[in-house]
Amino acid sequence: MSRKFFVGGNWKMNGTKKVADDLLGNLMKGSLDPNVDVLIGVPALYLDYVKEKSSCCIKVAAQNCYKVEKGAFTGEISPAMLKDIGVDWVILGHSERRQIFQETDLLIAEKVNHALQSGLSVVACIGETLDEREAGQTESVVAKQIKAIHEKICNWDNVVIAYEPVWAIGTGKTASPQQAQEVHKILRKWLADEVSEAVSQKTRIIYGGSVTAANCKDLAKECDIDGFLVGGASLKPEFVDIINAKQ
Ligand code: 13P
Numbered sequence: 001m002s003r004k005f006f007v008g009g010n011w012k013m014n015g016t017k018k019v020a021d022d023l024l025g026n027l028m029k030g031s032l033d034p035n036v037d038v039l040i041g042v043p044a045l046y047l048d049y050v051k052e053k054s055s056c057c058i059k060v061a062a063q064n065c066y067k068v069e070k071g072a073f074t075g076e077i078s079p080a081m082l083k084d085i086g087v088d089w090v091i092l093g094h095s096e097r098r099q100i101f102q103e104t105d106l107l108i109a110e111k112v113n114h115a116l117q118s119g120l121s122v123v124a125c126i127g128e129t130l131d132e133r134e135a136g137q138t139e140s141v142v143a144k145q146i147k148a149i150h151e152k153i154c155n156w157d158n159v160v161i162a163y164e165p166v167w168a169i170g171t172g173k174t175a176s177p178q179q180a181q182e183v184h185k186i187l188r189k190w191l192a193d194e195v196s197e198a199v200s201q202k203t204r205i206i207y208g209g210s211v212t213a214a215n216c217k218d219l220a221k222e223c224d225i226d227g228f229l230v231g232g233a234s235l236k237p238e239f240v241d242i243i244n245a246k247q
Contacts, residue, residue: 005220006160006204006227007243008039008123009234010063010091015043020050023235028055030240033247036227039123040234041091044077048085061089061123064097067110069118079118090115091229093125093145095166105148112159113152121158123229124149125208130167138165139186146190156195160204161187162229168209170231177218177225180207184224213238216245 015023020042032038039059042050051060066076082090092115093108108124115122126145128138142163153159163183168175175183184205192200207219208229219225230242 003202003204003226004037005033005035005246006037006039006206007245008041008061008091008160008162008206008227008229009239010041010094010208010229010231011043011234012041012063012096012231013043014235015046017046017049019235020046021053023239024050024054024058026237027058027240030237030243032057032240033244036243036246038243039089041089041123047082047087051086059089060087061091062087063091063094065090065092065111065115065120067107067114069114079115079120083119088119089121089123091123091125091162093149095125095127095164095169099166105145108145109148109152112149116153116155116158121160123160123162123206125162125164125229127164127166127169127209133165133167138183142183142187143190146187147194150194156191156199156203160206160227162206162208163187164208164229170210172210174210174212174215174219175207177222180219181222181224184222188224211242213241216242220245 039061041061041063062082065079069078069080092111097103112122126142128141132141187205188200204226206227206229207225211228211230212233
């Protein structure tokens, strides 16, 4: 089955209105491969602004949201609020949320479930740390993370899995195409064994961690790599080249 290539840019906690204008301008004047789903993960404060200014072929995502619709949760935003301003996507479980903000597998799974139930599509992030990789635990760590999500959700239709090895994020140390493919293949087999062959074949599994214009083409050649989640390089003009990696 052919899966539509998917490239997300995660701006993280970067940008101003002016920067957002520049990044959007760059994307909208670039000729983007029409066979690619393009998403930008924008700081919550700028979602409405970016959503208003972006063209319909660019999906806009929040970088986090909470696991209930409303209530006394100071500082949080809900899927219902995202839907209210026309945002249909959210990135959940990013390693920075896991590590810096102590989000657990369970909390992330609950957030993914509530986001899906609320009609959002989700980029669900998983990945091992360097210590875990060096201890030979990569497979068990990503299996545990994906299992936690599977136990809470009823349907994988609106989920994109982002495999982001923590040691590759923001370090300039990209996983080699073989290293990334190996884990993507493990994840696809996990989906086939634990969910269904159909879900395994249709779910996009994208790679994140120091993706650049220079390394994206080789990564994109691997059969189980269905796109990228890009941090630093999504704030640069080269993001267009990453979107067009398959050309
Ligand atoms: P970098 O591309 O900066 O390594 O970040 C990857 C990432 O965390 C995307 O979510």
